[in-house]
Amino acid sequence: MRTASCSCGQLRIEVDGEPLGIGVCHCLACQRRTGSVFAALASFAPPYRVHGQATEYVRAGDHGSRFRFCFCPVCGTTVFHTEEGCEARSVSVAIGAFADPAFPPPRASVYDRRRHPWVSLPPGVDAFDEDPP
Template sequence: MRSRTASCSCGQLRIEVHGEPLGVGVCHCLACQRRTGSVFAALAAFAAPYEVFGTATEYVRVGDQGGRFNFRFCPVCGSTVFHTEEGGEQSSVAVAVGAFADPSFPPPEDSVYDCRRHSWVQLPPGVTTFAKDPP
């Protein structure tokens, strides 16, 4: 089974995941824009098990539908590397696609909060868009 390692900018915080992504998507919500410092977040979900190396600082954010998301970032360089949703932490993890530093990483399949997408951002053909979170 293929494994991939994502890391922060300084390499102190890493996560190793196994297999292919359960899904790859982008989020244009304002919280993700602020969190990443970019105009969207690109995330890939992976099934457990996964291994975390290094020390992470956590930030918990409550989503629009009440879910609580635990974002883990490096306390040294500040890079967000991954997050889990409370209640589902053992089953999957969402990893920042950029943390893999792999230009051949699979493209997104879904785009959420498309109502907040910057007009100049063009999505790849075939991406399913949702105005907000899918039901």
Template sequence: MPSRTASCSCGGLRIEVGGEPLGVGICHCLACQRRTGSVFAALASFPAPFKVYGAATEYVRVGDMGARFVFRFCPICGTTVFHTEEGNDDTVSVAVGALADPGFQPPTVSVYDSRRHPWVRLPPGSVTFERDPD
């Protein structure tokens, strides 16, 4: 099974995932915009198991539907590398930019499209949700 490694800017925090992504999406919610410092977050979901190398600082955010998400970022450079949902040990969501692969597949889902900046264009065929579909 092929593996991929995502890393922070300084290399102090890495995650190795295996297989193909279960899905790739972007989130335009205001929390993700603030968290990333960008206008959306691009995430790829991978199946467990995964391996984490280095130290991470954690930040827990409660989503609109009550789910608790644990974001891991590098305590040195501050890059968000991945997050998990409390109670769901089957998957991990990796920041697409941390994979540093310009050939990585594009997102197919866009959530919180109601918060999308009007100049952001989605890939053709993207499925959109005004809010979180869960």
């Protein structure tokens, strides 16, 4: 089991098993959402357990999918998100919310065409100009 939490600890998510996927997203929406130059995410299969209260923000992706981002109403940290209609398949958790420097590296990089030129990817990462459908 792994636990990810917001900065103040009010919102937490517990996930089981190894990640289904680990990636970074360089789209402009993720850059704005995180306040960083990319988002780093790990997806996990259910079941997962959420503790605390979350405020939600829903955003449409480029291919029409709707993503529900859950963040702490106290400190504002985004902790996880789901894709509407796919909640039974996976949850995506912000890697930084695990606060684990030993967390495995990303395997994929999406919206690589938006990657800042000074950001280097680890060897072996599959890079996609956009988000593959």
